[in-house]
Amino acid sequence: MPFGLSMVGPVIYTFGTPEQKAKFLPRILSGDDWWCQGYSEPGAGSDLASLRTKAERDGDHYVVNGQKTWTTMAQHADWGFFLVRTNPDVKQQEGISFLLIDMKTPGIEVRPIITLGGEHEVNEVFLDNVRVPIENRVYEEDKGWTCAKFLLAHERTGIAGVAGSKRGIEKIKEIATTEMDGDKPLLSNPFFRRKVAELEMDLTALEYTELRTLAGEAAGKGPGPESSVLKIKGSEIQQRITELALEAAGHYGAPYFRGFGEGDNEHPIGPDWAHRTAPSYFNVRKTTIYGGSNEVQRGIIAKMVLGL
Amino acid sequence: MDLSYNETQGMLRETLARFLADTYDFESRKKMLASPTGRDPGIWKAIASELGLTCAPFAEEHGGMGGGAIENMIMMEEFGKVIAIEPWLQTVVIGGGALKHAGGALAEATIPAIISGDAIIAFAYAEPQGRYNLADIGTTAKADGAGYVLNGHKGVVYAAPWATHLLVTARTGGGRRDRAGVELFLIEANRPGITRRDYPTVDGFMASEVYFENVAIPGEALLTGGIDLIERVVDEATVAVCAEASGIARTMVNQTVEYTKQRKQFGQPIAKFQVLQHRMSDMFVEAEQVSSMALMGTLKLDEDAAARKAAVSMAKAKVGRSLKFVGQNAIQTHGGIGITMELGIGHYFKRGTMIEGQFGSIDHHLDRFEALSYPA
Incomplete structure (x- = not known):
């Protein structure tokens, strides 16, 4: 449950009021609330600070109007954390606030976006005169960019996905041990084997980079711009794993299996892992785009780390 | 070396390109794929009997125009540009190719049915x-x-x-x-x-x-003809998907360039960023390599088996690599919208990705090229 536990949770326990902590943190820990993230907008992707969804005060409420996009799992979410513009008259980054919005509030409409593998993971979220109590604002008004950046740094460490990639590589090795290439297992094919080894090497380097970041955090250093290193390497490794799985599937990467719908008990086509390989490969192209595209991460390293 | 197409070949390309522009826009293709049979059979009928294009790569004695691999390359490249799902590869290149090479009564009987659009071969x-x-x-x-x-x-x-x-x-x-x-x-x-x-x-x-x-x-x-015939036909098919890849890669480059001119971030079209300009230049360079290898492979199809196989494998391995580069970077440059079903680019990427593995992966073809070209 990354959106609650590792994204909005740290924002609330770092910047929230005692009331906000008491209200939200236990339900994040228990898993009672599913969270989604209202950051990107159709016109504000890499240039997140140009966001235009606005929140205007009306008594003890904000009235929110605008559109968010790429909102992962919004169709299941109980709560969302949203970046909204509360002051249009100052520098972009200085007029943004961080709001917690109950997704059942009238005026919220969630529309699916279907991605290349056929999945419904992300959504557009339309906000039409959505009334949000002012007490649901985290940190000061117009200072939400501070929370936003803090959260993004946390997202980047999580986004490295070391554990998931370890599992991915183990799965590839397992597949390549049973999948045959002529009279030998695929893992004996020198080309395939070399690619698996290279992946494992790169993942180990990433893992130790992450351990160094975490050690720094334990010593009281919050994840800073170095977390961009984790995001870049982690996302690329995730993509290479799916690329290799698709290669292992051979001809059986092509069948599109609609999945196990209700009342559908058909067996997938080919080896039981193969039908997921192409959709995963397509889907995982997202990792170098989301959470601040890898171009943005390189910009952060150039500016914040190298001082260019 | 004259690499230009003759007048008839140029006309073939024009005819098919115009027809596909009218029939294969994004929405029409989407509708075809969603229909119960997953296609619009009228399109194949029109390509065969109305436009008469299926006769292009067949000999005159079978009712054809006397063309061959070049004509197939031209057609496949145009199909690639609109990611057509017409069975040209299977029916004309593979089925037709096998029949042409084997000859005999079966060829006499079946080739006219391919040309008329009545026979579809898998x-x-x-x-x-x-x-x-x-x-x-x-x-x-x-x-x-x-x-x-x-x-x-x-x-x-x-x-x-x-x-x-x-x-x-x-x-x-x-x-x-x-x-x-x-x-x-x-x-x-x-x-x-x-x-x-x-x-x-x-x-x-x-x-x-x-x-x-x-x-x-x-x-x-x-x-x-046995395995030798099968290998020859698969080599012809491999080169044909290289030509399809050429149409796909070019289109992905064009669409990416257009998109970056429209898409604004940080107060300007993202095409203004040097990092994206260089990337798109690299994509263009790789798309050119795809076209070159599709042509090279096509021109070598009539050489002896060993030379043909080496050339085709070299072409396919290079095409696989370049296509991967173009496709992955086209999606990356589009950003999130590239991963959705809503824009054409993702659909080109999907077909391109399948071509990378079709008739052999990059590794498979590099391996075959090495085995045929270098002493053990």
Whole structure:
């Protein structure tokens, strides 16, 4: 449950009021609330600070109007954390606030976006005169960019996905041990084997980079711009794993299996892992785009780390 | 060296390009894919009988225009530009190619039906255990009187749900992976004992698992030539998908350039960022390599088998690499919208990705090229 536990949770326990902590943190820990993230907008992707969804005060409420996009799992979410513009008259980054919005509030409409593998993971979220109590604002008004950046740094460490990639590589090795290439297992094919080894090497380097970041955090250093290193390497490794799985599937990467719908008990086509390989490969192209595209991460390293 | 097309070839390209521009816009293609049969049969009929394009690569004695691989390359490149799902590759390049090379009564009878658009052929060659080895075949064709009896399972047979005929590789003798004993048969797709499990493919086609259970076929169904014929036909098909890849890669480059001119971030079109300009320049360079290798492979198809195989493998490996580079960077440069079904670019990426593995992966073809070109 990354959106609650590792994204909005740290924002609330770092910047929230005692009331906000008491209200939200236990339900994040228990898993009672599913969270989604209202950051990107159709016109504000890499240039997140140009966001235009606005929140205007009306008594003890904000009235929110605008559109968010790429909102992962919004169709299941109980709560969302949203970046909204509360002051249009100052520098972009200085007029943004961080709001917690109950997704059942009238005026919220969630529309699916279907991605290349056929999945419904992300959504557009339309906000039409959505009334949000002012007490649901985290940190000061117009200072939400501070929370936003803090959260993004946390997202980047999580986004490295070391554990998931370890599992991915183990799965590839397992597949390549049973999948045959002529009279030998695929893992004996020198080309395939070399690619698996290279992946494992790169993942180990990433893992130790992450351990160094975490050690720094334990010593009281919050994840800073170095977390961009984790995001870049982690996302690329995730993509290479799916690329290799698709290669292992051979001809059986092509069948599109609609999945196990209700009342559908058909067996997938080919080896039981193969039908997921192409959709995963397509889907995982997202990792170098989301959470601040890898171009943005390189910009952060150039500016914040190298001082260019 | 004159690499320009003659007048007839230029006309072929024009005719098909104009027709596809009218029939294969994004919305129409989407509708076709979503229809119960996954295609619009009228389009194939029009390509064959109204436009008369299917006759291009066939000899005059079969009712053709006397063309060959170049004509197929031209057509495939145009199909690639609109990611058409028409069965040209399976029917004309593969089915037609096998019949042309084998000749005989079956060719006399079937080629006119291909040209008229009445025959659609699917190529049932891959098997679940075989990967890219064309001789790794468990499907058997047992001699039975004057004919044969087919038993076995063919996997991921593109266009099989639409086919009137199946072109099947099967073993009349020898052990699994032996080159000797592998033969090619052309049979009606509705013969008793043939069952299919149909499904869509991730790149927009329809395909099937095809099962043969004691399928009786006549002796005349055999196309003589064995594994050598099969390899030749697959090499021709491999080069044809390289040409398709050329159309796809060019279109992905163009669409990416257009998108970055429209898409604004940080107060300017993202095309203004040097990092994206350089990336798109690299994509353009790689797309050019795809076109060059499609041409090189096509021109070498008539060389002796060893030279042909080496050239085709070199072409396909390079095309696979360049196509991957162009496709991945096209999606990355589009950002989130590139991963959705809403824009064409993702659909080009999907077909391009499948071409990377079709008739052999990059590694497979580099391996074959090395084996044929360098001493062990």
